[in-house]
Amino acid sequence: MRSTTEFPQFKREQRKIVMVTAYDCPGARYAEAAGADTILVGDSLGMVVLGYESTVPVTVDDMVHHAKAVRRGAPATCIVLDMPFGSYHAGLESATRCAVDMLQRSGADALKLEGAGEVIGVIRRLTQVGIPVVAHLGLTPQSAAVLGGYKVQGRDGDAAEQMLRDALACQAAGACALVLECVPQQLAAHITRQLDIPTIGIGAGPGTDGQVLVFHDLLGYGSHRVPKFVQQFAQVGPQVQQGLADYARAVRSGAFPAEAHSFNLGGAVLERLYG
């Protein structure tokens, strides 16, 4: 899909929304060629690409820099861009200014924000401005420090009811879709049935309107801690490791470069150089 305006049709026709993250041009090209419906430039960038321990250090400029590369690699796919930690919590005005700046500089189609509470007002404001917003509930990694780590959310009755209320509030504020992360499958399915907007799950079972996974996790590329909810559809890492080791060995032994990888001077020039 090219735009978030196609989300309702997916939900109506019960077509699953396929979302995958990407952070650079080749990743985006692969995702678009594979027919992903939408690409998320997630702030998981911080962990899977930039090597941080959490998403907290990721900046607006980091997100925009990588989103521009993704846009170039996937010109025909709807791109959702995460607003990073702290960029939408210092009041409506600064959140709005930051969102407009991120959208204009990146070429993304929509922004994703974590949480409810005060964030509901931001979702409403950005939607009024004309920015499609994807909400994100359940495990919200930007607040892992206060949630007590990366764990399943909404397990007890009060938390489950609160998540449903938050989901309805996100929808009422204008969110065009809702990501549910690390939520018991029955709760995710229940929320999905209560909402008119599509839900996109990660660690939320099969009952959501779509699924999202992190590129590096699903392809087994450089991801050391893979969560329980991930299925690895390929193991690219060992092939990358092997290829690099083979290259190092070939350079050291002189097996590379071979004749096929080398350029030749013409006979006349050879004559002149060497007599």
Ligand code: KIV
């Ligand atoms: O940053 C990210 O990749 C995400 C998904 C895991 C939903 O927010």
Ligand code: NA
């Ligand atoms: Na994220």
